[in-house]
Amino acid sequence: MRARATPYLLVGPASLLLVLFGVLPIVVALVVSMTDMDAAGLGDLSRVSFIGAANYQALFADPSFWQALRNTAFYVLLGVPSVVIVSLVAALALNHTDNRFFRALRSFYFLPAITGIVAIALVWGYLYNSQFGLFNYLLSLVGLPPVPWLSSPAVVKYSVAAVAIWRGTGLNIIIFLAALQGVPREYLEAAALDGASRLRTTWSIVLPLLRFAIFFVTVTTVIAWLQFFDEAFVLTKGGPLGASTSVSLFLFQEGFSGARFGYASAGSVVLFVIIAAVTVVQLRTRRTDADL
Amino acid sequence: MQTSEAPRPAPAPVRRAAARSSRRPARSTLVVGALVTLGAVATAFPFAWMILSAVKPRSESLAYPPHVLPRHVTFEYLGQLFSELDFGRYLVNTLAVVLISMVGLVLMAMAGYGFAKFEFRGKEVVFFLVLATMMIPVQVTMIPTFLILNGIGLTNTLVGIALPTLVSAFGVFLFRQFMTTIPTEVLEAARIDGAGELRVFAQIVLPMSRPILAVQVVLTFITGWNSFLWPLVVASDQNLYTLSVGIALLNQQVATNPSLQMAAAALMVVPVLVVFVVFQRHIVQGFTLSGLK
Numbered sequence: 001m002r003a004r005a006t007p008y009l010l011v012g013p014a015s016l017l018l019v020l021f022g023v024l025p026i027v028v029a030l031v032v033s034m035t036d037m038d039a040a041g042l043g044d045l046s047r048v049s050f051i052g053a054a055n056y057q058a059l060f061a062d063p064s065f066w067q068a069l070r071n072t073a074f075y076v077l078l079g080v081p082s083v084v085i086v087s088l089v090a091a092l093a094l095n096h097t098d099n100r101f102f103r104a105l106r107s108f109y110f111l112p113a114i115t116g117i118v119a120i121a122l123v124w125g126y127l128y129n130s131q132f133g134l135f136n137y138l139l140s141l142v143g144l145p146p147v148p149w150l151s152s153p154a155v156v157k158y159s160v161a162a163v164a165i166w167r168g169t170g171l172n173i174i175i176f177l178a179a180l181q182g183v184p185r186e187y188l189e190a191a192a193l194d195g196a197s198r199l200r201t202t203w204s205i206v207l208p209l210l211r212f213a214i215f216f217v218t219v220t221t222v223i224a225w226l227q228f229f230d231e232a233f234v235l236t237k238g239g240p241l242g243a244s245t246s247v248s249l250f251l252f253q254e255g256f257s258g259a260r261f262g263y264a265s266a267g268s269v270v271l272f273v274i275i276a277a278v279t280v281v282q283l284r285t286r287r288t289d290a291d292l
Numbered sequence: 293m294q295t296s297e298a299p300r301p302a303p304a305p306v307r308r309a310a311a312r313s314s315r316r317p318a319r320s321t322l323v324v325g326a327l328v329t330l331g332a333v334a335t336a337f338p339f340a341w342m343i344l345s346a347v348k349p350r351s352e353s354l355a356y357p358p359h360v361l362p363r364h365v366t367f368e369y370l371g372q373l374f375s376e377l378d379f380g381r382y383l384v385n386t387l388a389v390v391l392i393s394m395v396g397l398v399l400m401a402m403a404g405y406g407f408a409k410f411e412f413r414g415k416e417v418v419f420f421l422v423l424a425t426m427m428i429p430v431q432v433t434m435i436p437t438f439l440i441l442n443g444i445g446l447t448n449t450l451v452g453i454a455l456p457t458l459v460s461a462f463g464v465f466l467f468r469q470f471m472t473t474i475p476t477e478v479l480e481a482a483r484i485d486g487a488g489e490l491r492v493f494a495q496i497v498l499p500m501s502r503p504i505l506a507v508q509v510v511l512t513f514i515t516g517w518n519s520f521l522w523p524l525v526v527a528s529d530q531n532l533y534t535l536s537v538g539i540a541l542l543n544q545q546v547a548t549n550p551s552l553q554m555a556a557a558a559l560m561v562v563p564v565l566v567v568f569v570v571f572q573r574h575i576v577q578g579f580t581l582s583g584l585k
Contacts, residue, residue, distance in 0.1 A: 006489045007415075010406030014399040015418050017459045022425030025436035032439065042442060090331060096324040107572060108332035111339060114568050114575065116518035118536040119557035122543055123342045126550050132356045134341065140357075166335065174576055198320060227431040230520065234540060248431035255435040256525060264435050272432045279427075 026272065033266035039259035048262075055266035065267065067242050068250035071157065072228060075246060078161050079168070079225045084218055087169040088210075091176030092202060106177070113170025121234035124163045125150070128235075150236055153243035160244050164231045168224065172217045179213035180206070219282050226275050247271050339561065345554040346370065353550040369555035379559065381531065382538040386517060389454050389534055393516035396458035397508055403459075404467020405497050409479065426461045430521070438525055452526045453534070457519065463508060470504040471497065510571045514564055535560045 033055055035041070041048035059065050094106055112120065127134050128149035136146040149159040183206055191201040207214075229248035232238055238245030238253065245253075251271065255264030345353050346369065348362040373379035406412075407419055437456050438447070446452030474497060482492050498505065520536040527533055533541075539556045568575060 004412075007406045007410035007412040010402045010410070010493075011412075011415075011418060014403035014459045014464055015422055017396075017399070017455070018422050018425045018461055018464075020440065021433065021437055021456045022428050022461070023421060024440060025433035026428065028436035028439055029433070032436065037439075042439075090328075093324050093328045093331075096328075097321050101325065102328065105328055105332045107568075108336045110572075110576070111336055111565070111568070114514055114518075115339075115561045115564055116520065116536055118520055118539045118543070119342075119560040120338070122539060122553050122557045123338045125543065126345065126553065127338065127341065129550075132354050132358060132550075134358050137357050166338075223429060227429050229431055234543060248434075251431065251435065256438070261435060261439060268432045268435055272429070275429055275432065 029265045029268045029272070032262055033269050035262045037261040037265075042259070042261070051262070055263050056270075058263065059266050059270065064242055064245070065247075065250060068245045068247045071243070071245055072226060072247045074157055075161055075164075075228045076222060076225045078158070079165055079228070080218065080221050082161075082165045083168045083172060083221050083225075084214065086165065087172035087217070088176055088214065090169065091173045091180060092206070094173070095177060095180045106173075109173050110170045112167045113174075117167070117230040118234055120167060121163065121231060125235055128159055151240060153240050156236055156240065156244045160232050160235055163235065164225075164228065167231070168221065172221065175217055176210065176213055179210050183209050215282075215286055219279065222278060222282065223275055226271070226278065247274075339565070342554050342557050342561065345550055346558040347555075348551050350549050350551045353554070366551075369549075369552045370559065372552060373556055373559060377538070377542075378530070378533070379535070379538060379556065382533050382535045383559075385450065385523075385532055386534040386536075388450050389519060389523070390513055390516035392451060392454035393458060393512050394509070396454070397463070397505075397512050399459055400463040400508070401467050401498065401501065401505070402493065403464045404469075405471050405493060407464070407468040408471035409474070409476065409497075422461045422464055424461075426465075434521065434525065441526060447526055448529050448532060449526075450532060453519070453523050453532070454516070456522050457515065466504060466508070467501065470501055474500050506571075507574045507577055510567065510574045513567060514575070517560075517564060 034050060034052055035048050036051050036054075037048045090109055094102055094109070096102065130136060130146060130148055130151060133149070135149065139146060148155055150156055187205050187209075188201060191205055196204070227248050228246040229252070232244045232246055232249050233252065236244045238249045247267065248271070251264045251267045254260045254267065258264075344360065344362060347365045347367060348359070349364055349366050349368070352359055352362060352364065403422075407415065441447050441452050441455065446455060478496060478500075479492055482496055487495070518536065519534070520540070523532075523534040523537045524540065527537060535556075539553075539560060542553055542556050
């Protein structure tokens with residue numbers, strides 16, 4: 001018996017959950033961002049009132065929001081090129097020779113990508129520690145002064161970003177390695193016969209063929225870094241003095257620690273618009289690029 | 293999308309020619325090999341440091357200059373996590389979240405099957421909506437999702453912790469792609485033999501999807517085990533904390549006892565490392581597929 005309801009029963013639950021937690025939140029954020037919803041309003045909706053664009057006005061007048069925006073821009077500008085270049089170079093190097101040794105080494109590069117951020121952050125926090133951390137000891141061995149990794153507003157962004165770069169490369173190395181499998185061997189052989197050096201072949205043949213993979217990794221990495229959250233949250237809670245606070249972390253603090261749901265929702269909407277705009281611009285560039 | 297661990301294609305003639313001229317690896321291979329090894333050691337170093345420090349007595353983990361190798365090995369702190377802190381409970385909660393996530397896996401398989409093998413009104417629209425959710429960033433939806441969970445009374449429950457990430461559009465998409473390759477005749481034959489829809493799904497479709505199921509089970513375990521944001525946001529009752537939240541709390545007592553902290557980190561990381569070593573092929577395959585979405 002093949003009831004007409006069968007496909008709906010199959011597809012229904014998953015689709016419902018996705019709409020509930022994927023699409024609906026955007027609508028909820030839009031609505032809530034125009035109210036003064038707070039902890040009291042959470043329990044009793046009658047205590048929530050419509051306040052129009054006041055949250056947005058307050059947000060753009062809030063110096064800590066601007067600081068979070070600047071920090072996020074910093075993270076994106078530092079993190080995205082680092083992650084893309086490091087994972088591309090690592091993948092090319094790992095792909096240099098196909099023997100057991102090189103294959104076994106790959107696993108080491110994947111490890112950071114699969115382990116939980118909280119545990120990772122704890123380990124890095126210990127390495128960064130200014131009293132008994134390993135990093136400052138290593139610096140002292142080569143005669144350098146200790147670095148206040150997590151306590152100086154000028155340094156903290158680099159320290160936090162370094163952890164995220166370390167953690168972000170594994171997945172992209174896998175993607176690049178998969179893409180490298182798709183490079184036809186004949187091209188490389190032809191280039192070798194013509195006397196092209198390994199470096200030249202990589203530059204003129206392999207990299208152009210990886211264009212799509214590089215584009216894909218760049219777009220997803222930009223989105224990931226625009227949402228930068230975990231590392232800063234666990235390592236520094238955004239401090240000192242908000243120096244490592246990203247927009248996501250700002251939203252988290254306003255929303256959950258401060259229970260200012262309306263205000264934080266306005267921030268969510270702004271972040272969503274930024275991410276959507278950046279992604280659309282990237283996709284556009286790709287299209288013009290492909291037309292050439 | 294079949295398992296692609298078949299033996300590699302024969303080595304390129306170029307390399308064979310090189311091998312004939314000399315048995316030793318080329319100099320460039322040695323240089324690249326050394327660099328790649330250095331990178332691998334540097335990447336894996338924090339894990340080694342974590343495990344070494346977890347078995348050091350506190351006096352050694354606080355020592356300056358630091359000792360690389362423990363002079364005295366102790367498992368005191370691993371025990372302390374369970375005896376003095378509540379990590380036994382956190383571990384049980386984490387496993388519960390992982391189990392609930394596995395329900396999501398079944399839902400995703402069902403949806404994938406529905407989209408792959410049935411024609412129904414509204415299919416395109418629903419499938420488009422499903423794919424559209426892939427574009428929406430998690431951090432943006434964090435606050436409204438919390439409000440929705442609160443609205444349906446699921447805050448401070450284990451189900452509430454697992455629900456927002458129970459189903460991923462990408463998982464549905466992968467199942468659909470795979471299940472499209474199952475021959476429709478097989479399903480029709482089973483139906484003619486009198487099998488109900490449930491039976492067709494459970495006894496034919498699922499077993500035939502084993503490769504993609506394996507990938508998804510491993511990835512679901514890893515994401516469920518590591519999940520941090522939702523346990524943090526949804527669980528306000530300490531009885532519902534997962535390992536990641538427990539460890540984040542431990543982080544607030546920084547600088548007091550690195551050995552204890554490293555033991556907690558190891559408790560969370562080592563199971564994933566074991567899963568990774570055992571199922572590496574599936575994980576890499578899953579990530580590769582996720583790169584092609």
